[in-house]
Amino acid sequence: MNNYILSFTKKFDYLFVQKEISNIIYLHDEDDNERLDHVLFLEKDNGDVIGLYIRGMNPLISMNRIYDLDDFNLFASYEGLIECKENIKLKIEYVGLFFSTQYNELFGLYLANNDASSSIFILFLQDEIYVEKDWSIYEARRMLEKRFSTEGFITYEKKCETDWKQVNF
Known part of the structure; x- marks a missing residue:
């Protein structure tokens, strides 16, 4: 695991x-x-x-609400913002991170409960965040394979109290 991947795994350990x-x-x-x-x-x-937040490669991460501290500088482009909440109940017991094999780039993440009956798959595109709820890890991987087949990707996962490990499907 290189320092770039190690940095992201530490962040996601702490946050998720x-x-x-x-x-x-x-x-x-x-x-x-x-x-x-x-x-x-x-x-x-x-x-x-x-x-x-995504604009280009790799997401920026914040632990502040938009009206508390605008870490993403959104108010430079927007006068006012409205929060629209979508309810989901998810205790995160599995995290999957998908990285490019060619560049230091995080393609996406998969968060799920222990039996994957509840999950969130987040795909980072150049200027868009794509979200799917209640997908299996295999559906998420198929989407990544279609989208990033030329670059290739590697997966690191963490289950409950285990250490991060690289997974080959």
């Missing part, structure tokens, strides 16, 4: 492993109610958030 997600928060432009597809927040059961 054994945490409970209660809402996915999408932001909408107050002027035209258009959804911002390059940013989303995951709200934990204690009210804290994890913000994800």
Whole structure:
């Protein structure tokens, strides 16, 4: 595991492993109610958030709500933002991270409970965050294979209290 991947696994250990997600928060432009597809927040059961933002390679991550501290500098482009919450109950007991084999780039992440009956798959595109709920890890991998077949990707996973390991499917 190189330092780049090690850095992301440490972040995701701290932010996601054994945490409970209660809402996915999408932001909408107050002027035209258009959804911002390059940013989303995951709200934990204690009210804290994890913000994800993509513009180019690799997501930026924040632990601040948009009106507390605009870590993504969204108010440079938008006068006002509206939070739209989508309820989800997810205790994260499995995390899968998908990295490019050619570049230091995180393609996506998969968060699930122990039996994968509840999950969130997040795919990072150049200027868009794509989200699917309640997909299996195999559905997520198929999407990645279709999208990134020329670059290839590697998967690191962590289950409950285990260490991160590279997985070959």
